[in-house]
Amino acid sequence: MYNPHMDNELKGRWMRLQQALQRAGGDALLVTSNVNLYYLSGRIFSGMALLLPEGAPLFFVRRPVELHGDTVIYIRKPEEMLTALAERGIALPTHPLLELDAISYTEYQRYAKLFATGTPIGNGSPVLREVRTFKSVYEVGMLLRSGALHTEVYQKIPALFTPGMTDLDLSIEIERELRRHGSLGIFRIFGQSMEIFMGSLLAGDNADTPSPYDFAMGGGGLNASLPVGSNGTPLQEGMSVMVDMGGNFTGYMTDMTRVFSVGQLPDLALKAHDTALTIQERVQQMAAPGAPVADLYRVALEIAQQAELAPYFMGHRQQAGFVGHGIGLEINEAPVLAPRSKEQLAAGMVFALEPKFVLPGVGAVGVENSFLVTDTGVEKLTLCEEKILPLGKA
Amino acid sequence: MYNPHMDNELKGRWMRLQQALQRAGGDALLVTSNVNLYYLSGRIFSGMALLLPEGAPLFFVRRPVELHGDTVIYIRKPEEMLTALAERGIALPTHPLLELDAISYTEYQRYAKLFATGTPIGNGSPVLREVRTFKSVYEVGMLLRSGALHTEVYQKIPALFTPGMTDLDLSIEIERELRRHGSLGIFRIFGQSMEIFMGSLLAGDNADTPSPYDFAMGGGGLNASLPVGSNGTPLQEGMSVMVDMGGNFTGYMTDMTRVFSVGQLPDLALKAHDTALTIQERVQQMAAPGAPVADLYRVALEIAQQAELAPYFMGHRQQAGFVGHGIGLEINEAPVLAPRSKEQLAAGMVFALEPKFVLPGVGAVGVENSFLVTDTGVEKLTLCEEKILPLGKA
Numbered sequence: 001m002y003n004p005h006m007d008n009e010l011k012g013r014w015m016r017l018q019q020a021l022q023r024a025g026g027d028a029l030l031v032t033s034n035v036n037l038y039y040l041s042g043r044i045f046s047g048m049a050l051l052l053p054e055g056a057p058l059f060f061v062r063r064p065v066e067l068h069g070d071t072v073i074y075i076r077k078p079e080e081m082l083t084a085l086a087e088r089g090i091a092l093p094t095h096p097l098l099e100l101d102a103i104s105y106t107e108y109q110r111y112a113k114l115f116a117t118g119t120p121i122g123n124g125s126p127v128l129r130e131v132r133t134f135k136s137v138y139e140v141g142m143l144l145r146s147g148a149l150h151t152e153v154y155q156k157i158p159a160l161f162t163p164g165m166t167d168l169d170l171s172i173e174i175e176r177e178l179r180r181h182g183s184l185g186i187f188r189i190f191g192q193s194m195e196i197f198m199g200s201l202l203a204g205d206n207a208d209t210p211s212p213y214d215f216a217m218g219g220g221g222l223n224a225s226l227p228v229g230s231n232g233t234p235l236q237e238g239m240s241v242m243v244d245m246g247g248n249f250t251g252y253m254t255d256m257t258r259v260f261s262v263g264q265l266p267d268l269a270l271k272a273h274d275t276a277l278t279i280q281e282r283v284q285q286m287a288a289p290g291a292p293v294a295d296l297y298r299v300a301l302e303i304a305q306q307a308e309l310a311p312y313f314m315g316h317r318q319q320a321g322f323v324g325h326g327i328g329l330e331i332n333e334a335p336v337l338a339p340r341s342k343e344q345l346a347a348g349m350v351f352a353l354e355p356k357f358v359l360p361g362v363g364a365v366g367v368e369n370s371f372l373v374t375d376t377g378v379e380k381l382t383l384c385e386e387k388i389l390p391l392g393k394a
Numbered sequence: 395m396y397n398p399h400m401d402n403e404l405k406g407r408w409m410r411l412q413q414a415l416q417r418a419g420g421d422a423l424l425v426t427s428n429v430n431l432y433y434l435s436g437r438i439f440s441g442m443a444l445l446l447p448e449g450a451p452l453f454f455v456r457r458p459v460e461l462h463g464d465t466v467i468y469i470r471k472p473e474e475m476l477t478a479l480a481e482r483g484i485a486l487p488t489h490p491l492l493e494l495d496a497i498s499y500t501e502y503q504r505y506a507k508l509f510a511t512g513t514p515i516g517n518g519s520p521v522l523r524e525v526r527t528f529k530s531v532y533e534v535g536m537l538l539r540s541g542a543l544h545t546e547v548y549q550k551i552p553a554l555f556t557p558g559m560t561d562l563d564l565s566i567e568i569e570r571e572l573r574r575h576g577s578l579g580i581f582r583i584f585g586q587s588m589e590i591f592m593g594s595l596l597a598g599d600n601a602d603t604p605s606p607y608d609f610a611m612g613g614g615g616l617n618a619s620l621p622v623g624s625n626g627t628p629l630q631e632g633m634s635v636m637v638d639m640g641g642n643f644t645g646y647m648t649d650m651t652r653v654f655s656v657g658q659l660p661d662l663a664l665k666a667h668d669t670a671l672t673i674q675e676r677v678q679q680m681a682a683p684g685a686p687v688a689d690l691y692r693v694a695l696e697i698a699q700q701a702e703l704a705p706y707f708m709g710h711r712q713q714a715g716f717v718g719h720g721i722g723l724e725i726n727e728a729p730v731l732a733p734r735s736k737e738q739l740a741a742g743m744v745f746a747l748e749p750k751f752v753l754p755g756v757g758a759v760g761v762e763n764s765f766l767v768t769d770t771g772v773e774k775l776t777l778c779e780e781k782i783l784p785l786g787k788a
Contacts, residue, residue, distance in 0.1 A: 034589060043618035045606045046587055064604030064612070064621075065712045100499040104586065105492070106517065108499040123500065172573045179566045184620045185591035192498065193440055195428060197579035210458030212439045218458065224437035225645030225723075226578045227458075251619030318459045329619075 006042040009138040011056075013039060013131070018053055020127045021097065028052055028093030029124045030111060033102040035188050035329050036128050038251065047075065052090070060084070078110055092116060097124030101191075129190075133326055133334045134348035140372055142252035143328075143350055147370060147381040150247030150254045153177045154384050157243060157260060161391035167203040167230040167241065168222070170391075174201065174245060182249045188330045199245030200229035207242060207364035210318035214332075216354050217244065217364055218318065237263040240363035241391060242356070246331065247370075247382070255327050255352035256382040257368030260391045269365050272357040273388055275307040276366035279323075279355035280386075287353075287371065287378045291345045293335045297323050300337075300355055312357040324353040327370060349373040350381070400436045403532040405450075407433060407525070412447055414521045415491065422446055422487030423518045424505060427496040429582050429723050430522050432645065441469065446484070454478070472504055486510060491518030495585075523584075527720055527728045528742035534766055536646035537722075537744055541764060541775040544641030544648050547571045548778050551637060551654060555785035561597040561624040561635065562616070564785075568595065568639055576643045582724045593639030594623035601636060601758035604712035608726075610748050611638065611758055612712065631657040634757035635785060636750070640725065641764075641776070649721050649746035650776040651762030654785045663759050666751040667782055669701045670760035673717075673749035674780075681747075681765065681772045685739045687729045691717050694731075694749055706751040718747040721764060743767040744775070 017040075021029050031040055031049040040049045040057055047061040060075045061067055073084045085092060098111055100123040112121055135143065153174065160173040175198050179185060187196055194213040202219045211218030211228055220231040235241060239262045247254035259273060279300045286296060300323045304313040314320040326333030327350055335343035335351065345351075350373070356366030367386050371378040411434075415423050425434055425443040434443045440457040454469045455461055467478045479486065490509055492502060494517040506515055529537070547568065554567040569592050573579065581590055588607040596613045605612030605622055614625040629635060633656045641648035653667060673694045680690060694717040698707040708714040720727030721744055729737035729745065739745075744767070750760030761780050765772040 034587060038619055043606075044589075044621055046608070063608070063712065064606050066604060098499070102586070103499055105494040105497055105499050105502040106519070107586075125500070168573075172570055175573065176566055176570050179562075179569065182616065184615075184617055185569075186589060186620060188589075192496070192501075193428060195438075195580060195582075210460060212437075212458050214440070214457070221578075222576065223578055223645055225432055226580060227438055251617055318457065 006138070009136060010040070010042055012136055014051060014057060016131045016134070017051055017127065020131050021051065022053065024097060024122060024127050026095045026097040026122050026124070026127075028096040029127065030096055030098050031057075031124070031128070032107065032111070033099050036099065039128070039132060039329060048078070048081075050081070052093070058084070078114060082114055094119060095122060097122040097127060099125050099128065101125035129334055132328055134346070135328060135350050135372070139252060139328065140350070142250040143254055143370065143372070143381055146247045146249045146252055147254040147256070147383070149181045149183075149249045150256050150382060151384040153181050154243065154256065154258055157258070158389050158391050159393050161235070161260075163392070165235050167201050167206065167233045167235060170235065170241070171201040171230045174243065178245060184248050184251070187246045187248060187253070190330045190332050194332070195226060196228055197226070201241065201243050201245070202229065202364050203233045203235055203241045204239040204363045205360065206231045206233045207358050208316050208360060214320070216314055216320045216322070216356055217242065217358070218315065235262050235391070238265065238362065240265055240269055240365050240388070242364040242366070244368060251329060253327055253329075253331055254370045254382050255331060255354070255368055256370060256384065257354060257356070257366065258384060258386070259365050259367070259388045261388050262391055265365075265388065266362060269359050269362045270388070271307070272309050272312060272359060273365040275303060275309055276355040276357060277386060279303045280353060280367055280369070283353055284371070284378055287345055287373065288376060289345055289347050289373060293337045293341045293343050293345060294339055297337045297339050297341070304355075304357075309357055312359055314356060316358040316360060323355055324351050326351045345373045347373055347375050400532070403530060404434070404436055406530055408445060408451060410525045410528070411445055411521065414525050415445065416447065418491060418516060418521050420489045420491040420516050420518070420521075422490040423521065424490055424492050425451075425518070425522070426501065426505070427493050430493065433522070433526060433723060442472070442475075444475070446487070452478070472508060476508060488513060489516060491516040491521060493519045493522065495519035523728055526722055528740070529722060529744050529766070533646060533722065534744070536644040537648055537764065537766070537775055540641045540643045540646055541648040541650070541777070543575045543577075543643045544650050544776060545778040547575050548637065548650065548652055551652070552783050552785050553787050555629070555654075557786070559629050561595050561600065561627045561629060564629065564635070565595040565624045568637065572639060578642050578645070581640045581642060581647070584724045584726050588726070589620060590622055591620070595639070596623065596636045596758050597627045597629055598633040598757045599754065600625045600627045601752050602710050602754060604709075608714070610708055610714045610716070610750055611636065611752070612709065629656050629785070632659065632756065634659055634663055634759050634782070636758040636760070638762060645723060647721055647723075647725055648764045648776050649725060649748070649762055650764060650778065651748060651750070651760065652778060652780070653759050653761070653782045655782050656785055659759075659782065660756060663753050663756045664782070665701070666703050666706060666753060667759040669697060669703055670749040670751060671780060673697045674747060674761055674763070677747055678765070678772055681739055681767065682770060683739055683741050683767060687731045687735045687737050687739060688733055691731045691733050691735070698749075698751075703751055706753055708750060710752040710754060717749055718745050720745045739767045741767055741769050
């Protein structure tokens with residue numbers, strides 16, 4: 001409705017959603033969350049989108065003023081949707097799907113009342129989640145652009161360090177570089193419980209502070225109201241510094257982690273880092289359409305066990321139960337590379353793989369990259385030196 | 395459960411919530427959102443809190459590991475709450491309240507199943523919202539600390555400017571200073587539709603770009619996935635630069651806006667800015683316990699009308715329908731200073747007042763401050779020069 005150059009891209013999304021809607025037995029998908037309104041329209045607006053079995057969605061817009069398009073209908077409240085449908089001779093759906101995993105109970109009740117009594121309301125969240133799992137060429141392009149800018153910033157990290165800095169000082173300089181390269185700053189996360197600023201930088205034992213969130217790594221943060229990431233630790237000789245900042249330059253986010261060192265790290269840390277790289281290599285070899293994602297996790301864990309590093313794998317005092325996750329408009333899309341996941345990889349999926357270890361007295365080591373599943377295997381979207389690099393100007 | 399020095403503060407919150415729970419006819423309040431878990435416990439964790447009519451809440455914790463306290467109970471899934479209650483000889487509530495404005499429909503269903511069939515589930519969101527409206531001395535202290543740091547950063551703004559900068563360049567330098575002064579970066583916003591990075595900086599006509607969000611001001615942003623704030627406008631002679639960045643240094647957020655200029659602004663802009671200051675002064679005089687907040691809005695609008703500036707008041711191409719809002723842990727708390735609001739001011743409320751004008755060809759002018767309602771009037775929490783200051787080193 002707003003980005004004419006996105007016409008074909010949007011039509012493709014609507015078509016794939018319409019096919020999924022049909023498979024789910026629905027005759028309408030009512031979209032109400034920001035991220036999915038963006039997915040359907042190519043821009044953020046306040047309102048909702050009603051996707052019917054055929055044609056372009058109807059965009060019911062509250063704000064901003066001045067949007068244009070054949071199917072843009074301005075409304076003040078959801079109830080006006082009914083009048084608009086009647087005016088266009090469109091029958092009220094009898095099997096509508098709503099975003100039940102995202103919409104609040106109160107909002108749900110308001111929307112549900114619009115439909116006839118007894119109309120069964122289905123869950124559109126898994127439908128949207130599934131369709132969004134498969135990235136189009138346009139979306140892969142956005143992820144590649146994010147990845148390239150992400151890399152440009154990471155390459156500057158060693159030179160951003162000056163002796164005497166804390167983890168927070170260094171994080172702030174990286175945040176600034178991300179913004180100067182076009183980072184939008186925000187991070188979209190599915191679900192209501194996880195909150196984070198631009199990402200995390202973890203130095204020394206702060207990496208071992210358990211997180212309240214389902215993130216791979218923790219960190220105490222600056223305040224009990226946001227206990228994640230840097231906590232003011234002075235960067236000192238023998239510490240690892242793990243940088244895991246979001247690459248949100250385009251709405252589509254790449255996920256990439258690199259590790260830096262202050263001086264020399266102990267042998268165990270170097271061994272653990274090499275083990276993470278081995279895990280990445282092995283998973284990369286196995287990762288192709290048809291590969292069960294649970295197997296990818298299992299292989300990763302086995303390599304950690306063989307190296308006798310299992311107690312440090314994906315955390316130490318608290319361990320995360322996954323080694324990777326889908327990415328896209330949100331940082332935690334499907335599939336999740338975890339022992340009980342049922343999904344198989346398929347062409348068009350994009351996921352982050354993040355084998356990491358937390359070593360008491362040293363900090364976190366390991367690597368994270370974003371990968372596209374192709375017809376025959378995977379391609380890395382985040383290309384940047386993976387060795388542990390010393391902080392400080394070369 | 396975690397901050398022993400907050401014991402009395404937390405007990406006061408529980409007591410006020412228990413009184414409100416009783417007024418609402420409930421016998422339990424099940425809290426599931428981050429912001430309210432923080433309010434009840436003094437820290438963020440993953441899980442839920444169950445407040446019964448008496449005593450400390452039960453904290454059902456999934457993550458992080460290693461929390462301690464008499465009423466901390468580790469669980470893996472919500473269903474284990476039932477066993478824990480039975481073990482402690484606590485009967486299942488018969489009139490529970492859930493956060494229906496925040497919890498997703500899917501989550502709601504899971505929690506609702508825990509209670510006996512037919513148990514009426516009430517809405518705890520308004521109860522929490524109402525109690526949180528009245529700040530304790532501890533909370534006022536947090537807001538004062540945020541306000542003081544917020545001011546320190548704003549005082550540096552003129553010196554952060556160098557000729558040739560864009561709005562984004564300047565915004566990035568202010569963001570960095572905020573972080574260096576301890577800003578946590580994130581912004582908590584009630585409801586699911588509004589998203590923003592650290593705040594907004596609006597220069598020239600970008601201030602007139604309509605927003606998809608219910609914010610006072612707009613701005614096109616960098617990308618259709620986050621259309622708010624700076625858009626890369628070069629800062630040029632005759633432009634106003636409005637800085638409205640969040641003051642989240644403590645979890646409690648102050649809201650403050652100041653306007654800067656590049657060179658000289660036209661007379662209409664100076665007049666509009668003076669009118670905003672007059673509105674602030676008049677509202678400040680009227681604002682005291684018992685004052686209907688709708689009256690405060692009406693007076694603000696009347697002054698704008700008398701000055702023949704109504705077409706520019708709170709926006710131009712798109713106008714916001716309020717002139718202020720409660721603040722605290724979230725940026726949009728009660729009360730809202732809008733024509734249809736029913737609330738009256740009461741001692742302990744904290745609100746932001748933001749009379750602003752958007753002038754085509756110039757940009758936005760006006761002021762925003764955070765105020766505490768005392769027994770006799772209001773006290774400003776954000777003390778900082780309110781004149782339009784020229785950008786550039788003095």
